Amino acid sequence: MSRISNVYKNVDGLIDYKWRVLFAVSIGLFSSVFDHGSLSVALPSIADHFHTDLPTTQWVVIGYGLTIAALLLPMGRLSDLLGRKRIYVVGFVIFILGGLLAGSSVHVYQLIGSKLVQGAGSAMTQGTSMAMVIAAFGERDRGKALGLTMSVVGAGAVVGPAIGGFLVDYLGWQSVLYTTAGLGLLSLLVAIVILDPVRSGGGEHQNDVFDWVGAALSAIALVSLLLAMTLGSRINWVSPVVFVALFWFIGSLAFFIWWELR
Incomplete structure (x- = not known):
């Protein structure tokens, strides 16, 4: 713990903490949005690989989105109870594991199930991202920070399909999933190094009942x-x-x- 505290103190002298939070959260959100967009263009290749129809394969994306929608609100509340950094980091661990399982799937339903797991991890990260940005920025810069965050989300939505199409054409649809897992790993490492569990907020009501x-x-x-x-x-x-x-x-x-x- 002392080594981690020293890292926070050393970096504090270089870059203001709020901008480091924005950087960490932006990478995380980009990873999640990139995953959704890049996988959408891979659906025809996935259907051909598993010899199934496209409507069945579309549940890879639909299930991922439904899982995020279902768990977003509960995970936000859970982060208030247990600490936002803790939920954020655990979320990316699950996100990475889900991506690796999805990339190694041998059946389309295994792929769908793996994306449900990844969606749960993504809900944990998305449910805490904005809260950490709001906690880090004061009222003066909060609007700017949220605007920059949404710009990153838009960039991920645009870049995802473009890079996803390239990966599918030259490396196969599995490479899309392994790439998102790699982005998740990068996001996890950045979060561990940059985010301060105290200043990230949450965890003040650990005795409350969920x-x-x-x-x-x-x-x-x-x-x-x-x-x-x-x-x-x-x-x-x-x-x-x-x-x-x-x-x-x-x-x-x-x-x-x-x-x-x-």
Whole structure:
């Protein structure tokens, strides 16, 4: 711990801490957005490799996005309880493991499951990123910092498909997943060195009880809504499965509101 503290003190004299936080968070967000964009262009190659249809393969991306949407809010709250740096670092460990498992998949459903794992890690990092930026910057520079962060997100969305297409053409679709795992490793190392667990915030209420029921209900509501919208646009808006998803959304949302107001 003393060595890590010395690192913080030495770097503090070179670059203001808030800009180091912005740098670390930007790399992390870029990795997550790059992963989504680069993998989207690899779907046809993945479908050919596993001899399956494209609608099935699309669940590689859909499942990843749904997992992030379901866990984003709970992970943000969990970081408030346990500490933002801790959740952020653990999130990237899971993100890296998910990427490595996905790259070594021997079946399309193994790939989908691995992306669900990676999505959970991405939710942990995204759920804490903005909170750490807000905690590091004062009101004067906060808008600028958030704007720069969103610019990095936009850059990842643009660069991801371009680099992903190049990797798929010359190295195969697995290289896309290994590249995102490598970016995740870089983000993890930067976070470990740069982020101060105290100044990153969170962890002040470790004795508070995490609302597992509320987290589960909010996750079910979000996933059900997104699933209904996704299936409705891809299959048919009057399909029974869409109505079932909407039923789950309305029911879980109503139960969530009752649970939080009880």
